[in-house]
Amino acid sequence: EDKVVQSPLSLVVHEGDTVTLNCSYEVTNFRSLLWYKQEKKAPTFLFMLTSSGIEKKSGRLSSILDKKELFSILNITATQTGDSAIYLCAVGSYNQGGKLIFGQGTELSVKP
Amino acid sequence: DGGITQSPKYLFRKEGQNVTLSCEQNLNHDAMYWYRQDPGQGLRLIYYSQIVNDFQKGDIAEGYSVSREKKESFPLTVTSAQKNPTAFYLCASSMTTLTEAFFGQGTRLTVV
Numbered sequence: 001e002d003k004v005v006q007s008p009l010s011l012v013v014h015e016g017d018t019v020t021l022n023c024s025y026e027v028t029n030f031r032s033l034l035w036y037k038q039e040k041k042a043p044t045f046l047f048m049l050t051s052s053g054i055e056k057k058s059g060r061l062s063s064i065l066d067k068k069e070l071f072s073i074l075n076i077t078a079t080q081t082g083d084s085a086i087y088l089c090a091v092g093s094y095n096q097g098g099k100l101i102f103g104q105g106t107e108l109s110v111k112p
Numbered sequence: 113d114g115g116i117t118q119s120p121k122y123l124f125r126k127e128g129q130n131v132t133l134s135c136e137q138n139l140n141h142d143a144m145y146w147y148r149q150d151p152g153q154g155l156r157l158i159y160y161s162q163i164v165n166d167f168q169k170g171d172i173a174e175g176y177s178v179s180r181e182k183k184e185s186f187p188l189t190v191t192s193a194q195k196n197p198t199a200f201y202l203c204a205s206s207m208t209t210l211t212e213a214f215f216g217q218g219t220r221l222t223v224v
């Protein structure tokens with residue numbers, strides 16, 4: 001059965017800390033891995049990763065995929081209170097059309 | 113502005129009643145999706161549609177129905193057969209099933 005597992009499930013840090021969120025997956029015929037940020041309601045798209053070893057970066061956020069070890073990490077440097085959110089990892093498979101399999105999410109809380 | 117609109121934001125219904133959640137997009141996306149989010153469980157796929165007049169069941173389709181008569185619209189009906197309908201429902205769309213999905217603001221359904 002395809003699955004996506006995120007860790008940790010929750011994390012509390014202070015402003016200025018650096019955090020690493022993990023996402024491991026077991027999905028047949030892997031297509032892509034996506035990261036989303038969910039603050040209150042709508043998840044907002046962060047990154048889509050398809051190739052191993054190529055870092056994607058946007059400001060203080062970066063992400064990389066390892067297709068051999070079947071995981072991805074999302075790094076946030078110099079965290080701010082506005083980074084507090086649930087971070088969702090999702091994996092797409094060529095087997096299943098448009099279906100994305102989501103992990104449980106990591107709830108990040110950044111304290112001032 | 114382009115985007116995905118879900119309505120209503122909050123919905124209360126009595127047990128045994130069918131209810132329809134609206135999802136409209138003006139992004140000219142071919143693919144649309146319905147997810148259900150429960151605390152601690154991430155997002156689970158209910159139904160998805162890759163193109164007009166076509167849709168497929170997701171992982172938890174029982175007790176739900178959809179239609180895709182227009183490209184812009186993908187309404188979800190929660191029927192009385194759904195045993196535990198109280199949840200947060202998210203609609204999403206993507207250009208194709210191989211590209212990132214964008215989410216609406218969600219509908220929180222409470223059945224009493």
